Amino acid sequence: MKIAVCIKRVADSETRVKIGADGKSLDEAGVKFILNPYDEFAVEEALQRKEKAGAGEAVVIALGPPQAQETIRTALAMGADRGVLLQTDEVPADGLETAKVLAAELKDGGYDLILFGKMAIDDYNHQVGPMVAELLGLPCVTTVAHLEIAGDSGTAEREIEGGVEVVEFPLPAVLTIEKGLNEPRYPALKGIMAAKKKPLDVKPVTPGGGCGGGRGGGRVEVVARVPPPERKEGRIVGEGAAAVPELIRLLREEAKVL
Amino acid sequence: MSGVLAVLEQRDGVLRKVSHEVVTGARRLADASGGAGTVDAVVLAAGPVRGTDALGGFGADKVITLTNGAFGTYAPEGCATAIAARATSGRYDAVVFTASATGKDLAPRVAAKLGVALAQDITDLAVEGGAVIVVHPVYAGKALLKLKLTGTPVVVSLRPNVFTPVQRPRAGAAETVAVEVSAGRVRVKQVKAAEAGALDVGEAPIVISGGRGLKEPANFKVLEALAASFGGRAAVGASRAVVDAGWRPHSAQVGQTGKTVSPTLYIAVGISGAIQHLAGMRTSKVIVAINKDKDAPIFKVADYGIVGDLFEIVPRLTEEIRKLHG
Incomplete structure (x- = not known):
């Protein structure tokens, strides 16, 4: 089974976000970068599927800056076979541009499965996976929390509001992975050493200047990146259960939410 | 904006309440820059949908039910095809979804089919100088991106619970159109309901x-x-x-x-x-x-x-x- 996993280098979820001097970017000084947490589940799933099939290849593909090589090495240390870095200094804000670059790389790869994390925890775009599927004309299931594959078809479960959808699909397919599908392994020392010798192709790419499609073309442009509005100073109502009646009064009369 | 398409959701033939927020957001776009644009609300279903008669109150000029036997449950490929076709034939300036489990799945498919940009899970929108400006929280809200979207149409999905429904009465004329599309390769064969009355954390007040x-x-x-x-x-x-x-x-x-x-x-x-x-x-x-x-x-x-x-x-x-x- 040949599986591609599209991964992303993102700022750690513990990061205190500071805005860059241009007012549009993230100030990267002192920021730790990690493999997008949802992508860890996708990598793990690829490894387990390949191990189960007893043969095949797990390829990790990232669009990102030169430093994303480290992110790819993390996935290789987990056990992926080889990596491809589609190198660009700037990952586009426009998800469709990212999808186009990835789709061009994936197109003739002969993959049975193309996996993504359900979203990246930095830009929250939540769109690249299904867009790639659309561009490649492949079936797609998003936010997969349970997965069974038998032969050339699969059954996935995805959470919806107030329930779970059980979805059937044929292979090859694009899936985006929800947290909890599996338990991602930690790279062992042996894996980390081996990862250094695994092939990693670096291919410079230039994401297009806009989607260019639709009747009027289309693009996403970052106008500004701002901190969220500060919440006004709150107060401690009191201590222990005795403070509950006062809390109720405030919620009713001041906040007016009860 | 002269025309906005609001994409609604139903479950088991009943309109989902979050649809009121979608129509409200679409109405805001249609009213922006002084224009008296129209809002067409569209819902995909296997048959009649209960609750659509209330949508005129929130600003829908027209409520279009697109029916197909495959739309009883979510059919991602068939739905994306039907909405993209509607968005093109209706020459809308914007297509508005809700950022629900379904909306977040459907909006990228439609945007990719139309070849236009998408902003998901937005918390505010406005029209400035002919362009749509949206607020999109990133890093789980540790920063907010102000994005300028250009394209025809612009595609957005609205974060649930943010666009408080507002009464802006319009005609809300009902129309039902049977659409011919293939359900597609991805099929929902079962929906396991959570325990009765259980609310989703993302939608609960x-x-x-x-x-x-x-x-x-x-x-x-x-x-x-x-x-x-x-x-x-x-x-x-x-x-x-x-x-x-x-x-x-x-x-x-x-x-x-x-x-x-x-x-x-x-x-x-x-x-x-x-x-x-x-x-x-x-x-x-x-x-x-x-x-x-x-x-x-x-x-x-x-x-x-x-x-x-x-x-x-x-x-x-x-x-x-x-x-x-x-």
């Missing part, structure tokens, strides 16, 4: 979340009792620590690797307030924190805090809320 302070999984029953006292309007959420420990399902997790929520009332119980948790709930209208540690970071974002033993405070709170609703 009241969220009560628990963390490590609950001490053990069974103790979440005190939060469930508090949720129940709100009469079906509250959902129980959880911090990452307790989800990672397997105490609660991931679907309940609030934070950067879980859900970003904006309820009217958020009650954090036994949650210290790690930065990635705060990111996921800081846009709640009112935040209450209950924690034994008076220095816990959660108190910095809470409007009201009570310091003390949650096992004494929460049952008392439950009792008082019951009295209000009794």
